[in-house]
Amino acid sequence: MALSKKEKENIKHAPKTEHKIGTVKEKKSNKKLVLYSVFSLIGILIIFGSVYGYVQSTKPGIYDDFAKCLTEKGAVMYGASFCKYTHGQKGMFGNSMKHINYQDFTEDSNIKLTPTWKIEGKYYENAQSFETLSKLTGCSIN
Numbered sequence: 001m002a003l004s005k006k007e008k009e010n011i012k013h014a015p016k017t018e019h020k021i022g023t024v025k026e027k028k029s030n031k032k033l034v035l036y037s038v039f040s041l042i043g044i045l046i047i048f049g050s051v052y053g054y055v056q057s058t059k060p061g062i063y064d065d066f067a068k069c070l071t072e073k074g075a076v077m078y079g080a081s082f083c084k085y086t087h088g089q090k091g092m093f094g095n096s097m098k099h100i101n102y103q104d105f106t107e108d109s110n111i112k113l114t115p116t117w118k119i120e121g122k123y124y125e126n127a128q129s130f131e132t133l134s135k136l137t138g139c140s141i142n
Contacts, residue, residue, distance in 0.1 A: 061096030062142060066130065069139035071101045078105045079115040086115045089127040 003011075061067070077100055079086030090097050105111040110123060117124040119136045130141045 057095065059095055061094045061098075063093055063096035063130075064099055065142050066134075066139055067093055067096040067099035070133060070137055071099055073137040073139060074101075074120065075133065075137055076101045076103055076118045077115055078103050078108055078111045078118065080105050083114040085127050089115045092127075092130070 077089065079089065079102065081104075090102075093100060105114050105116070108118070113125040115127055117128055117133070117136075119133075124132075124136070128136075133139070134141050
């Protein structure tokens, strides 16, 4: 079926649309949407992680009574922030560490190794087991 002269004329003078421009704009807006979504997700994860960490750190530890007893008996743990053994000893107490009388090793010139416990005026170098701390102080482990 052939087109009439009038139909051909209408096609010639019909306004031309640029489909490429529309697609570029759509791609740009899609990229923006993806970027906003990613950054929003990262922000939500950071907030969630912070809240979760705070809630976990405020929970009571399972050794709270033991740690409080050690402090009441005058036990002091000396350590260093860079010492992996100090971190290990702190890790043994978990959330209960907040009840331990912890001092930086620079507070006592007699400290040669970290961690060091000072109990009744005597120094006990290296990380100590709960059993040893219990025997030295008379505190019971929960």
